[in-house]
Amino acid sequence: MQIISISSLKGGVGKTSVTLGLASAARAAGIPTLVVDMDPHGDATTGLGVSQESGVQDLGTLLSHPRRYTLSEHVVPSGWPEPRGAEAGSGRVLDVVRGSSRTSLFERPSTRPRELRRLASLLDTVTRYALVLVDCPPALNGVTRMAWTASSDVLLVAEPSLFSVAGTERTLRALDLFRKEYAQGVRATGVVANRVRPSSTEHQFRLGEMERMFGDRLLPVHLVEQSNWQQIQGAAWPVHAWPGETAAQSSALFDKLLATIHRPQTDRRSARRGS
Ligand SMILES: Nc1ncnc2c1ncn2[C@@H]1O[C@H](COP(=O)(O)OP(=O)(O)O)[C@@H](O)[C@H]1O
Ligand SMILES: [Mg+2]
Numbered sequence: 001m002q003i004i005s006i007s008s009l010k011g012g013v014g015k016t017s018v019t020l021g022l023a024s025a026a027r028a029a030g031i032p033t034l035v036v037d038m039d040p041h042g043d044a045t046t047g048l049g050v051s052q053e054s055g056v057q058d059l060g061t062l063l064s065h066p067r068r069y070t071l072s073e074h075v076v077p078s079g080w081p082e083p084r085g086a087e088a089g090s091g092r093v094l095d096v097v098r099g100s101s102r103t104s105l106f107e108r109p110s111t112r113p114r115e116l117r118r119l120a121s122l123l124d125t126v127t128r129y130a131l132v133l134v135d136c137p138p139a140l141n142g143v144t145r146m147a148w149t150a151s152s153d154v155l156l157v158a159e160p161s162l163f164s165v166a167g168t169e170r171t172l173r174a175l176d177l178f179r180k181e182y183a184q185g186v187r188a189t190g191v192v193a194n195r196v197r198p199s200s201t202e203h204q205f206r207l208g209e210m211e212r213m214f215g216d217r218l219l220p221v222h223l224v225e226q227s228n229w230q231q232i233q234g235a236a237w238p239v240h241a242w243p244g245e246t247a248a249q250s251s252a253l254f255d256k257l258l259a260t261i262h263r264p265q266t267d268r269r270s271a272r273r274g275s
Contacts, residue, residue: 011138037099049079060102111142
């Protein structure tokens with residue numbers, strides 16, 4: 001089971017959008033996937049068509065009482081319709097651990113080492129999934145550190161803009177320090193550029209800067225600025241099921257991104273030990 005945290009220090013760069021795009025690609029590819037919504041705003045939960053009051057416990061409650069609950073009893077299926085071309089009831093698995101403002105209880109600058117393991121412990125009990133996507137809040141406090149402790153990979157999202165590039169460099173440095181101290185097995189999978197306008201000279205300049213700064217860590221897939229992205233998210237639909245050429249192009253980019261970062265054989269437990 002590969003566990004990927006999607007992170008950035010800066011808000012609004014597209015963490016949730018990338019999480020949802022990857023979830024859509026994974027579902028289209030038939031990869032059993034769990035989305036863990038770590039952001040107190042719960043945007044991924046909303047985007048996956050899951051109501052905040054769906055009868056199961058939210059992540060903040062599960063993390064507050066990790067011994068009281070079994071994670072598999074508190075996941076809900078996404079409310080997304082089937083992707084294009086898929087048969088109805090094809091048995092595809094895309095589940096969600098609901099986010100809620102209660103997660104912000106852990107949004108402190110320092111979290112005790114035992115607390116840092118809480119998400120990892122919850123995930124240790126699930127076996128149904130090949131991929132777990134963890135949508136993180138825009139900060140490097142307790143919640144993100146808990147997500148990194150549980151992860152085999154961290155994917156950073158950046159926009160081709162001055163502040164976002166600078167923020168990504170700081171996030172990479174923080175991640176390197178964190179790995180040395182707490183979680184040597186976590187890989188910095190790379191940085192994905194989002195909201196790229198290929199015709200923009202400024203964006204080309206910033207992408208060049210990112211290549212120099214991040215080297216191989218800048219992933220070869222660049223996600224483009226998409227005119228109807230908010231409409232798709234607002235409708236709580238997977239991009240792979242949305243009609244039209246723009247959505248098809250975006251779906252293809254997410255397929256490529258998933259193929260670049262997904263390692264089917266990853267066992268997080270051995271990854272965490274650094275083997
Ligand atoms: N590639 C894209 N094209 C167009 N709009 C985008 C794209 N990526 C993100 N957005 C929009 O930008 C806003 C912030 O994205 P979001 O994924 O919520 O960022 P974060 O989770 O990092 O705060 C949202 O309104 C989203 O719809
Ligand atoms: Mg978000």
